[in-house]
Amino acid sequence: MKKLLLSLIALVILGNFSHAQETFPRNDAADERPSAFAFTNATIHVDHQKQLTQATLLVKDGKVVQVGNNVTIPKGYQVVDLKGKTVYPGFIDIYSNYGMPEVSRGGGGFGARSTIGPGNPSAYNANDAIKSQYDAFQEFKTDEKTAKKLRDVGFGAVMTFKADGIARGSSTFVTLGEGRSNEVMLAPKAAAMYSFDKGSSRQAYPSSLIGSISLLRQTYFDASWYKSLKDKPFADNGLDAWNANQSLPQIFEANSWINALRADKIGDEFGVQYIIKGGGDAYQRAQALKQSNATVVVPLNYPAAYDVEDPLDAYNVTLAQMKHWELAPANLAHLEKNGVPFAITAAGLQNPGDFLKNLRKAHHYGLSKTAALKGLTTTPAQLLNMGDKVGHLNPGAVANFFIADGDIFEEKTQIHENWIQGKGYMVKGTAPADLSGKYTLSFNGETHALEISGEPGKQQAKIVAGDASIEVSLKVDGAVVGMHFSKTKDGEKITLTGWQQDNNLSGTGRLEDGTFVSWNAAYTAAAEAAAAKPAAAAAEAPQTGEVIYPFVSYGSAQKPQQETILFKNATVWTMEAEGVLTNTDVLIQNGKIQKIGKNLSANGARVIDATGKHLTPGIIDEHSHIGGAAINEGGVNNSSMVRMYDVVDSEDQEIYRALSGGVTAIQLLHGSANPVGGQSALLKLRWGATPDELPIQGADGFIKFALGENVKRQRNSDPVRYPRTRMGVEQVYVDGFTNAQAYEQEWKRYNSLSAAEKANTPAPRRDLVMDAMVEILNSKRFITCHSYVQSEINMFMKVAERFNFRVNTFTHILEGYKVADIMAEHGVGGSTFSDWWSYKWEVRYAIPYGSTLMSREGVLTAVNSDNAELMRRLNQEAAKAVKYGGLDEYDAMKMATINPAKLLHLDDRMGSIKVGKDGDVVLWSDHPLSIYARAEKTVVDGTVYFDVEKDQEMKLAIEKERARLIQKMLGEKAGGASMQRPTGRMRPRFDCEDEFTYTGSNY
């Protein structure tokens, strides 16, 4: 029988601080008690690595005094024998909202009214989402109910903050003790907190992820500019606080690996290494996270298995969802294996009580105990520069530790007590007595063989007579033991009540006839151990499927590799003066087109028989919205500072589907929500790559402008934003460029000053909106302008001419045919829909002959998609110029290849099959302008990213993988696991007009 730690529990109840806050007024006699404890005979984890056995821990006045094996217990210490117990440093969660007020959502809601300027009338930042002035310590209040939940799973201290805004001010670091907030606060200002979410702000800007990133970027510039000003032109207490907070650890809430990389890049721009709160998906790009050098704060929430019994319901669940279900518990193991430093948080768990269960699951899936403990102690402590105080039990540390009855990673282990700042808190209720054993039960002259077995609290009893046995109902209530049973089935009951004394039981009882008797049960032997559970299960991490890149259907574990490829006997559409070459070979090597000719050969090349097939350059879509997490920053009428490069999304399956239609490069454009949109990202469709690997290196800078109905917002519910007419649209441009000229002059003046003069002259404010406008004026950034009717098209060319630059491209340009002569003269290209019309008034006079008319008038013309479906068929869109107006087929094909390359200034390396150009080609089954042509192979940089045969193999592999996962989930269900409904995931398919950010995931 195991002895209860009665003495210990008494201490817990009595334990108190000896160092109550001196500054507080006192009302009666002092009640300060000795607070010195010696915990002996324990297994002690001093830190995540160092473990002592048979050790002693001395704690006095809330601090660790000594820990070791040969510790002499000084006088005045209460000794607590922890034989068989294990002591761990209290866990630390640095991502908590413990004790903080609820945050109301302000800026959200579809069609909600918003404001242009800040709503906060006080002297803070110009944007309500910058709340650096907020300090969590000012509002923090201890909250015993929540504290207990966290203590019960081993936490001793948390960093807590208010999750509101993009710059969220500072967090505070507190223990989970009871009492005054004053007593539990270890560091009032612990870290500076950031996110992409504007929270309660009702200000229109930022309305999207691109805007949030731009706001952060501008705020870094503003803050340093503001700091540099000796004579401040205005007070901005938000920026002051921002600057002051820079000395704190900087923590960024990203919640997913892809946002983690985005956050890290912002940090890189300004020399800040964020600590990043990630998601449970970090395993999907662990290497990329490793390269970011960020320490990641990782939650332990795992999705439940999907209830996939019904095959038609199962059909709706994505592969990524299924795979994520399987791999989420292995998240931390993957991070450990890849060397990504991490801290572990309970944030995101619906029930904090699941924390230990999930931690053990992470361990079961391969996370080492040391790494787990490090992520819960040393790492979080060091991240907050609190490594001297918490996270370990070395002398001087805050006495935060918990006592468990074994290894915390074992299923059975329970935490008995959690000590915070030297004060004990009971976790597990008084352990019920362990009555297990064999007894001789005697009463009223009878003797019976009684057996009690099972875990304390859940013990069962029976009376054994030979092979037969009688069920005995057993109830243990504190110190009182009750039993009742019937000797025969349905017979009258005998009830016994009593207590445990040494190993024996005795008491008083009532027989069938109501007679009271004394009884006793003499302990004779230990109970037979239950059949040992197979321990092997715990030893080996479960088998899981592979991580695929990207983490979505048709991603693969092995990223596609560059090859030397020789196409033999193709009909080659060079898109150069050479025209169409028949029976021609093309060699692609080192990612470039190496040779074009007859009877080519190359050692080690993969030879592809292209007899009867057509080889064209890769299709380039001048107007695309795939591969991005947000399309519009509509909160302002000039968002020239936002950058699509900030939100490239490598996990968009439309990238693969576009490859299946022969597309190899795109311009990821900002949308058309405002007259001046944002900066484009020029991407190659490298399926499987990280977001950073998609951009085309060295490409020119482009920016989206927009004319037309969308920017006027007359169909929008929120009418506050200027402009409302095409008259106002012109003025936005004239105003923007006029200001840009003045801005450039101001900087030129400043830059021409000597160093001494500069020291005495306030620097102009760096304005990212104006930077982009100046780039346009200087032809260092080029405009793609969404446009429909001839009046506005003409207007915009005149604006450009007034400011002495040229518009690069009019996109959509459905009435371009009416001003093709003026366009040709201006030198602007047209990237157009082939046959869209009539979906709104401004396209009423759009005709499918537009591309033919513009082409023939000398306008460099391309076809574009603005649509993930259509972009797979841009060759057919080009072909429509053959039907409508009889454009030459070769000229038509140019509209999908070399012409968009020229519009994007990429024609020196893409858009045609020419030696030295990028190995971006498509092998078609048929004439490429034919409806019957299918892209059989799409090659980017000499890498086959789409292969129609491999596509079918992958489809089968996906079905197989899904079948495996479905079987596994059915097994979970049979095993009694709680399941979730088989709902699916859907990405939005963005077009020009979509104004929301896609914050979701494929899983």
Add this chain to the structure above:
Amino acid sequence: MKIFQALLFIVLTSLSTGTALAQTQVIPAKAQSAPVLLKGAKAHLGNGTVIDNAVIAFDQGKITLVGPAASTSVDESKYDVYDVSGKQIYPGFIIANTQLGLVETSSLDDTRDAAETGENNANVRSIVAYNTDSELIPTMRFNGILMAQATPQGGLISGNSAIVQLDAWNWEDAAYKVDDAMHMSWPDKMLRPRWWMGESGTRANPDYEATVQQVRDLFTAAISYQTPAEGQPTNLRLEAMKGLFDGSKALHIHVSNAKSIIESVTVAKSFGVKRVVVVGGEQAHLITSFLKDNNVPVILTGIHELPAQDHEDTVLPFKLPKMLYDAGVTFGISNGGGYADRNLGFATGTAVAHGLPYDQGIHAITGGMAKILGIDQTVGTLEQGKDATLFVSSGDALDMRGNNVELAFIMGKSIQINARQQFLYKKYADKYEQPVNLVKEKN
């Protein structure tokens, strides 16, 4: 004998004659006044068969003769003869499930007449809103679409569609078959994520069961309405449902999810609806035996769509017609509604590119579709006795490289092909002194 030779009147210089090009609007053609003979073309009959070198004759709007030139004797002197050698003849394409004539500009509410307010519009009829002067109509004809099912949308019961021919002065003479079908939008079991609210997961439709119950209640009432108690007041909605039970009106259920297809069809059949058609049918490939066993045709509306599910074939919607064909499910091909319906031929071409036999593709937008819509007795195929609703294309009408309608007849009337889009093209081509590349019309 009048012979219109070489219909390929592609004029490479500016047209000065007073042709239809001067018109921005279309003038409906006069009734057929003389027998017409088309000879020498490859004729796609619309029933899955083809005649390589055909003669086709029609008089008073009806086809009088179809056969191979080699084995059919014709007295050419009785006809206006068109030598269309080397070209292709097709039955007029039929675009089902379209808002043609009902919606002019989708973003402008005052041009939208397809969706009446309320959930149950069993009594509304699209025919009376069908605008024969819609500027979208000539753009359909230009690509070979000569008939349409003008279809109401929205709510649970959207109303009744009408089949129209696309050369008319007003809806009365446009009407080919009015109230051919009642349209029901089956509720979605799962709703799309509200991305703007940060969602990425689908969610169960909380109103699904209640909505299905509404359908059941409605049909229960409609059945009891068939045997009225004395003095029962007229109920326009229930009155309009009568035809569903005697087969004179089809029930077109707009539904895409496989389970919802099963549920909706089962509900409709359980109430004795005679002719059920599934419109949409995105997941029809998952339940082909159900569709076949229940003899339910499917009108596919999303060939040129992206796959709805991540794990599906990369071009599943392109392959869907072939999959249904292989499984023996009756299907027709339509498009998503709107201006892009003019690309019906190309959507069908895509299906052919992905395995559907060519003349099954033609069948799916002509004879097969006519059968699904219940007008196959009179139109849809090039067969003697049927309407002479057909067109001549200089090449393959399913491919933009070949689709070039040179002649089109609706019930024997030779219709105008060029309209405002061609007028605008010529207007600016003339301004720029560019060649004009258009069919010259004879009227």
